[in-house]
Amino acid sequence: MKQMKCECGHVNPTGTVLCEECGKPIEGNQHIDGNDRQELLNMRYDGSARRSQTYNRTVVDKIWNFFSSVKVGVWLIVITVIASGIGTIFPQEMYIPSNVDPAIHYRDEFGILGQIYYQLGFHNLFSSWWYMLLLAMIGISIVIASIDRFFPLYKVLKKQKPKRHEAFMKKQRVFGKTENAQIDVERFKSNLKKQRFKVTEQDGHILAEKNRFSRWGPYVNHIGLIIFLIGALLRFVPAFYIDEFVWVREGETTVIPGTDSQYYIENLDFILETYDQNDERFQEAIQNSGGLVPKNFQTDAIIYERSEEALPGAESELQVVKEDSARMNHPIKFGEFALYQSSYQLNEFDEMTFKIHDAGDEDTNYGEFTVDLNDPQTEYQLEGGYRVVIEDYFPEYELSDGVPSSISKYPKNPAFVFNVYPPDASEPETSFLGIGSNIPANENNEYKLGLVNFDVRDVTGLSVKKDHTLGIISLGGAIFMIGVIQGMYWNHRRIWLQPKKDGVWIAGHTNKNWFALRREIEKAVDGTNIEEPVDQYEMKS
Amino acid sequence: MGDLVSISSNLLYASFIIYLIATFFFGGTIRDKQKGRSRVAGKIGIGITIVGFLSQVGYFITRWMASGHAPVSNLFEYTTFFGMMLVFAFIILYFIYRLDFLGLFALPVALLLIAFASMFPTELSPLVPSLKSHWLYIHVTTASLGQGILSVSFVAGLIFLIRQVDQTKRSKHTSWLEFVLYVIVATVAFIILSSTFSALNYEATFEAPVNGQQGEVTYELPALVGPAGGELTTEGVMAPLFSAPGWMEGQDAAKKLNTFLWSIVGGLVLYGLLRLILRKRLAASIQPLLKRVNPELVDEVAYRSVAIGFPVFTLGALIFAMIWAQQAWDRFWGWDPKEVWALITFFFYAAYLHLRLSRGWQGMKSAWLAVGGFGIIMFNLIVVNLVISGLHSYA
Ligand code: HEM
Numbered sequence: 001m002k003q004m005k006c007e008c009g010h011v012n013p014t015g016t017v018l019c020e021e022c023g024k025p026i027e028g029n030q031h032i033d034g035n036d037r038q039e040l041l042n043m044r045y046d047g048s049a050r051r052s053q054t055y056n057r058t059v060v061d062k063i064w065n066f067f068s069s070v071k072v073g074v075w076l077i078v079i080t081v082i083a084s085g086i087g088t089i090f091p092q093e094m095y096i097p098s099n100v101d102p103a104i105h106y107r108d109e110f111g112i113l114g115q116i117y118y119q120l121g122f123h124n125l126f127s128s129w130w131y132m133l134l135l136a137m138i139g140i141s142i143v144i145a146s147i148d149r150f151f152p153l154y155k156v157l158k159k160q161k162p163k164r165h166e167a168f169m170k171k172q173r174v175f176g177k178t179e180n181a182q183i184d185v186e187r188f189k190s191n192l193k194k195q196r197f198k199v200t201e202q203d204g205h206i207l208a209e210k211n212r213f214s215r216w217g218p219y220v221n222h223i224g225l226i227i228f229l230i231g232a233l234l235r236f237v238p239a240f241y242i243d244e245f246v247w248v249r250e251g252e253t254t255v256i257p258g259t260d261s262q263y264y265i266e267n268l269d270f271i272l273e274t275y276d277q278n279d280e281r282f283q284e285a286i287q288n289s290g291g292l293v294p295k296n297f298q299t300d301a302i303i304y305e306r307s308e309e310a311l312p313g314a315e316s317e318l319q320v321v322k323e324d325s326a327r328m329n330h331p332i333k334f335g336e337f338a339l340y341q342s343s344y345q346l347n348e349f350d351e352m353t354f355k356i357h358d359a360g361d362e363d364t365n366y367g368e369f370t371v372d373l374n375d376p377q378t379e380y381q382l383e384g385g386y387r388v389v390i391e392d393y394f395p396e397y398e399l400s401d402g403v404p405s406s407i408s409k410y411p412k413n414p415a416f417v418f419n420v421y422p423p424d425a426s427e428p429e430t431s432f433l434g435i436g437s438n439i440p441a442n443e444n445n446e447y448k449l450g451l452v453n454f455d456v457r458d459v460t461g462l463s464v465k466k467d468h469t470l471g472i473i474s475l476g477g478a479i480f481m482i483g484v485i486q487g488m489y490w491n492h493r494r495i496w497l498q499p500k501k502d503g504v505w506i507a508g509h510t511n512k513n514w515f516a517l518r519r520e521i522e523k524a525v526d527g528t529n530i531e532e533p534v535d536q537y538e539m540k541s
Numbered sequence: 542m543g544d545l546v547s548i549s550s551n552l553l554y555a556s557f558i559i560y561l562i563a564t565f566f567f568g569g570t571i572r573d574k575q576k577g578r579s580r581v582a583g584k585i586g587i588g589i590t591i592v593g594f595l596s597q598v599g600y601f602i603t604r605w606m607a608s609g610h611a612p613v614s615n616l617f618e619y620t621t622f623f624g625m626m627l628v629f630a631f632i633i634l635y636f637i638y639r640l641d642f643l644g645l646f647a648l649p650v651a652l653l654l655i656a657f658a659s660m661f662p663t664e665l666s667p668l669v670p671s672l673k674s675h676w677l678y679i680h681v682t683t684a685s686l687g688q689g690i691l692s693v694s695f696v697a698g699l700i701f702l703i704r705q706v707d708q709t710k711r712s713k714h715t716s717w718l719e720f721v722l723y724v725i726v727a728t729v730a731f732i733i734l735s736s737t738f739s740a741l742n743y744e745a746t747f748e749a750p751v752n753g754q755q756g757e758v759t760y761e762l763p764a765l766v767g768p769a770g771g772e773l774t775t776e777g778v779m780a781p782l783f784s785a786p787g788w789m790e791g792q793d794a795a796k797k798l799n800t801f802l803w804s805i806v807g808g809l810v811l812y813g814l815l816r817l818i819l820r821k822r823l824a825a826s827i828q829p830l831l832k833r834v835n836p837e838l839v840d841e842v843a844y845r846s847v848a849i850g851f852p853v854f855t856l857g858a859l860i861f862a863m864i865w866a867q868q869a870w871d872r873f874w875g876w877d878p879k880e881v882w883a884l885i886t887f888f889f890y891a892a893y894l895h896l897r898l899s900r901g902w903q904g905m906k907s908a909w910l911a912v913g914g915f916g917i918i919m920f921n922l923i924v925v926n927l928v929i930s931g932l933h934s935y936a
Contacts, residue, residue, distance in 0.1 A: 034900065044898065070899060074892050081888045088878040088925070095877070126876045275667045295667075329674050329868050340871035465871050473873070477860050484852040512848065515638070515841055537837075 008165070015054030018047025020159045023168030040536060041171040043509055046160070048152035067137075067144040076138045083134065087125035090117050139229045142222045150219045157215070162200050162207035164496050164507075172496075172507035174518065176533025179503040184528040188497065191524045197495070206497040208524070215511065217487020224480030231472035242337075242466040249348065249374070250457040253304070253318075258464050259337060264304040264318055270344060270458035271298040297341050299326045299460040303334050326462060336466045343461025349373050349411040353453040354433075356386055356420060359445055368452060373411035385423030388449075392417035397434050404432075410459075420447050493517050495524065506533050546665065549603035552596050553621065557655055559593030560628065560648050567644035571830050583641035590632060590644060597625045608665040611678040615666050616926055619681065620658035623922070624651045626689025630846065634693050638842055642834055647696045653728055660735045676865035683857025684883070688918050690850030691890065697843035698911030704834050705905060708825040714905075715822060721912060722823045726815070727808025731800070734807050738762050745778040747771035749795070758796055765802050768795035797927060840904055843911050844897060851890050858883040882921040889914055 004012050004026055006019040016026055017033045018041065025035060025047070032053045033042035041047070052068040055061045066072055090110050093102050106118035121128050169175060189199050189206065197208035235241040244258035248267040256263040273296040304318035324332040331338040350373060356366040367382030373395065380388045394406040397415035404415065415434030422429070430441035433449055440448065491513045498505040506525070510517040514535065522532055566586035570579040601622065604612040612618040631647040634640075699721065706714045738761055745760040749771030758768050767773065767781030785795035812823075819826045862883065863873035874880060893910045896902040 038900075042900070070895050074895050077888050077892045077895075081885050081892070084881050084885050084888075087876070088881045092876055094875075126881075331871065338871070342871070463871055470867070470873075477863070481852065481856060481860065484855065488848045488852055513841065513845065515838060535837075 008161075008163075010159075013049045015049035015051075016047065017042075017049070018168065019165065020046075020048065020156050021161045022163060022165045023047070023160070024165035025167055025171075035171075039171070040173050041168065043172070044511075045149055045153050046156045048156040050148050050152050052148045064144060064148070067141045068148040070145065073138070073141045073145060076134060076141060080131075080134045080138065083125065083131060087122055090114055090123070092126065093123045096123075135229065139226060142225055146219050146222045150216075153215065157212060160207070162202040162496070163205040164498065166498075166505075169496060169498060169505050169507045172509055173514070173537045174508035174521065174533045174535055176506050176531055177500075177503065178506070178529070178531040180529045180531075181502065182529050183504050185497070185499075185504075188524060188528040188530060191526060191528070192495065195520055195523060197493075197524075204499040206495075208495040208497075209493070211490040211492050214487055214490035215492045217483050217485075217490075219483070220486055221480045221483025224476050224478070224483055226476070227479060228473055228476030231469045231476055234469045234472065235467075240468045242464065244464040245342070245461065246464060247343075247345075247459050247461050248299075248301070249350075249459045256303075256337070256339075256464055258466065259335075262306055263321070263334065263337065264306070265339070265462070266302045266304065267460055268300040268302065268323075270460040271296065271300070272344065272346065272458075273298075297328055297344060299341055299462065300324075301326065301332060301339075303332065303339075305335075326460075331465075336468075338465050338467075339462045340465060341460070342463045345410070345412070345459040345461070347456040348459050349414050350455040350457045352414065352451060352455075354388075354418075354449045355452050356382065356384075356388075356447050357450055359440070359448045362448075362450060366447070371416075373414055387421040389419040389421070389428065390416055391419050391430065394434075418449055420449065422447065491516070493520065495521060497530075504530055506530055508533065545603050545607040549600050549607060550663070552600035552603060553655070556593040556597035556600065557652065559589055559596060560652050560655075563587075563589040563593060564645060564648040564652070567641050567648065570641035571645060571833075579641070583639075583644075586641060586644055587632070587635055590628065590635075590648065594625065594628050594632065597621075597628070601625065604665075611682070613678065613681040613685070615662070616922075617658045617661040617663045619685070620661070620922065621655055622682070623685050623688060624654035624658065626686045627651045627654065627692050628689075629686070630690040630693045630850070631696075633690070633849075634842060634846055637845070638838065640838070640842065642700065642831065643693070643696065643842065646700055647693060650692065650696055653725065653732070656732045657728060660732060674865055674868055676861060676868060680857060680861035680865045683853060683861055685857070687850050687852075687854025687857045688886075690846050691854060691886075691918065692915055693846040694843040694850070694911040695915030697839050697846065698908035698915075700831060700834065701836055701839045701843060701904070701908040702912070703824045703827050704831040704839065705836050705908075706824065708822060708828055715824065717909075718824045719822055723808060723812050726812045726823075727804050730807030730811045731804035733811075734762060734803050735800075743778075744775060745773065746775045748774055758793065760796055760799060762800060762803050764799055765806075766795060766799045771795070836904070840907065843908060844903075847890055847893060847911070847914075851894065854890070855887060859887055878925050879921070882917070882925050886914070886917050886921060889917055 004014075004016065006012060006022060006024055006026065008019060008022040008024065010019055010021040012020055012026065015029065015032065017029045017035065018025055023046075025041070030036040033044070033047060035041055035047075050068075052065045056065055090106065090113075096102060096105050096109075102123060103118060106114035106123060108114075110117065117123060125131055185204075185206070189208075192199055192208040195210070197210045199206060199208045201207075242258040244256075246254060246257055246265070248254050248265055250267050250270055253264055253266040255261050256265050272294060275295050300323075302323045303321040305321045307317040307319050321334050322332070326332045326339050326341040328341055331340045333339075351370055352373060353368055353370040355368040357364045367384040367386050369380040369382055369388060371377075371380075371390070376390055376393055378390055380390075382388065392404075394404060394415045395411040396406050396408045396413050398405060398407050398413075413435055415432070415437075417430065417432050419428035419430050429445045429447055431445060431449060432439040432441065433451075438448065438450075491510050493508070493510045495506065495508045506521070508517050508521050514537075518532075518535065525532055563586050566582050566589060569582035570586065601612060604618070613622050627647065628651045631643060631651070635643060702714070702718050702721075706712075706718055708715060743761060743763065745764050747758045747760070747764075747768050748755060749758050749768035750756070757774075758771065763779040764773070764781040765783075767784050769785045771781075771784070773780055785798055815823060862880065866875065866880075867873040893907065893914065896910070897907060
């Protein structure tokens with residue numbers, strides 16, 4: 001196949017199916033668009049020469065043709081759909097409790113199916129390499145398919161001439177012949193213009209066209225999709241994206257992770273509000289949900305920045321950046337970062353005060369001491385000469401298989417093993433103290449420890465975000481929407497009129513919405529003596 | 542407050558009745574041989590539909606005033622709204638194509654949705670903090686409008702299939718079409734059963750382990766299947782025929798299974814009765830009514846509603862959802878089941894649009910795709926909410 005000169009004089013590039021200027025079917029190329037098996041012409045890309053349909057020799061050609069096929073594109077989408085569906089059968093790993101081994105969790109919770117699910121990697125589907133690969137292949141397919149079609153289509157629509165070959169006219173889906181000497185062409189043109197068609201003429205042949213821009217819709221939306229995908233990929237680059245998490249106790253100041261120790265946060269107060277249980281409107285629903293429906297989570301905090309001037313080694317100074325509250329839908333923003341309210345822990349123990357008293361008499365008091373649960377001392381010297389040594393400390397106590405242990409380092413359920421040294425005694429008395437339990441190691445213990453007082457405080461969990469991909473992603477989304485609307489809410493329409501010795505031929509084409517096209521033609525031929533064309537298409541079903 | 546709530550539910554009730562009446566007028570357009578009279582019937586039909594729609598808008602506004610937030614926050618409210626959007630989409634497409642028979646099928650689907658919605662708890666419920674944002678309302682209403690428009694393509698697809706599938710011999714097409722109609726019948730059965738037993742105040746309570754702890758489960762339908770390891774404590778009611786498997790230990794899992802079984806069985810009985818009366822496939826009995834329908838036009842309506850609905854759905858269910866999620870949870874996407882199924886719906890209709898580009902996918906095949914798309918939308922609404930519930934869980 002080489003370049004072909006059409007009888008109209010236009011030289012078409014290799015692989016052209018319909019002459020770019022006059023639309024004449026080019027002999028030997030009709031199989032490309034399947035025109036040889038069909039009564040009507042395949043007008044999808046106006047018979048332009050597409051690379052994928054022209055070359056198929058080298059490896060590059062083969063890859064190009066693979067990705068530019070809509071069939072392949074749809075298959076990729078279908079596979080992605082099915083995989084995604086499977087990915088929702090059981091919860092993804094990020095939604096199962098974080099303190100369990102997923103291998104065991106899936107087997108125990110969901111049985112044999114769960115185990116298979118886990119072993120096939122569906123528990124982490126959406127970050128698995130093959131899911132990524134699917135998305136990447138869809139991306140490549142979109143790019144190649146679009147390039148393959150856009151440039152030829154753009155060129156052919158630009159080059160098209162009003163004067164069409166007869167075979168082109170006859171093989172349009174909407175076509176009609178009128179035999180009548182009294183055709184009012186001027187009226188036809190003005191009817192078309194009234195419907196906002198652009199009318200061009202060549203030797204009495206008329207082309208009326210509108211909404212060509214809608215043909216670019218798919219390409220615009222595909223560009224949007226690609227930008228979106230690029231934005232999503234950039235999230236793996238720390239310069240663009242950071243996602244950290246920090247726990248801060250009330251009254252405490254800590255460094256904010258992910259900021260290179262540049263920022264610090266002080267938690268002034270954590271607030272949890274619930275819906276009023278007596279609110280008439282919601283009473284029924286609140287009761288159904290067990291009483292407590294949270295209304296607001298909030299952290300009041302101060303953000304500090306480490307001052308730049310601080311000499312190396314010297315104690316750096318913290319300067320207040322701002323005081324603000326983080327709530328749902330309302331993060332604290334500073335610099336490139338934002339802090340979001342995302343978790344909390346109520347009533348964590350802060351301090352506990354104990355006293356020593358006679359085992360038999362709670363009213364006696366031989367001295368008190370206060371343990372800071374986040375930083376307990378090993379030894380406390382009491383005023384009455386008593387000495388208390390913390391032999392063991394379990395911040396979150398649990399008895400597992402008969403052995404006392406702690407499930408975390410957070411003082412949610414503190415328990416102690418205390419050694420009490422009375423004045424002058426060298427042998428201590430040992431006792432175990434936890435919430436709701438006070439057990440002497442020896443029944444003959446003379447002294448007992450009792451809880452006098454305690455302080456609790458709340459802990460807030462904030463996520464730390466920096467995100468420079470949002471702009472790119474939003475841009476992609478916006479372009480996508482523009483493209484889809486452009487392609488869907490407008491349709492490209494063309495109407496051709498050819499003068500004949502004893503009348504005219506009329507043909508019409510649209511990329512979608514044939515009934516609307518026929519209505520427009522109906523209006524266009526009104527009062528012109530042109531007969532309404534017929535739809536030559538017959539649905540096979 | 543109480544007043545507004547009752548005004549609101551009366552308006553909803555009224556719109557239900559009005560849609561029902563409109564359906565009959567659209568029905569009149571098909572039977573009537575005289576063109577003039579059927580045109581009048583169609584005009585009245587669409588007029589009444591609009592009145593019903595306005596009445597439902599009234600329900601929406603008054604309920605919003607009563608609760609202080611847009612009533613799209615639980616399964617009842619959401620499904621009702623979806624029905625309303627379906628009617629709205631039908632009205633739009635009616636004015637583009639002026640097809641009366643579209644109303645004859647679209648309105649019953651909307652009626653079913655609204656009736657189905659009323660089977661779920663209808664009391665006003667408060668919003669948890671993460672749900673409190675204008676973007677929530679914008680997201681949910683736009684997504685629902687998109688789904689409503691996409692559903693019209695299901696309605697048109699169904700009309701196409703009933704009109705075009707060859708009923709003279711049994712085929713895959715006839716069987717699947719009967720299955721689709723059976724599902725609709727089973728939905729009707731579910732509505733009839735639920736409302737009958739709730740009118741009778743039927744209750745059967747079980748003591749059963751719930752998530753590992755002893756708890757209580759109350760059935761509103763007689764128990765065909767009891768909770769695993771459960772013990773019936775109500776006296777004088779039917780004992781369950783068998784127990785749910787042990788792994789169904791979630792809150793109400795067995796109860797949902799029971800309701801599901803009732804719907805299947807009820808649907809079978811109802812469908813069987815219809816077959817006995819009609820002595821034909823259901824689709825074969827409806828087919829003659831659609832003789833005058835132009836299949837190409839129906840095919841175009843189906844396609845057009847996807848073309849109109851797809852951008853709206855994308856905007857509402859993905860883009861606005863992402864904006865909301867970004868604000869509420871500081872991540873615009875979290876792969877929770879609800880999100881994934883919105884994405885699946887998006888992909889599905891994208892595939893539909895691409896397939897329509899190739900020859901041979903118009904007509905029958907794309908009508909089946911439209912039915913499948915609606916299946917996905919309903920799956921997202923019902924199964925994902927009730928079974929695979931994620932963060933959004935409306936139930
Ligand atoms: C999920 C990803 C995709 C989305 C959301 C998407 C969206 C769209 C939309 C909305 C249209 C317009 C359809 C119409 O006007 O009827 C379109 C057209 C098209 N898409 Fe995609 N697309 C995606 C992926 C792909 C892929 C993977 C391919 C690769 C083969 C592809 C190839 C095409 C082609 C060839 C057209 C027709 C262009 C034309 O008519 O000028 N798309 N796409």
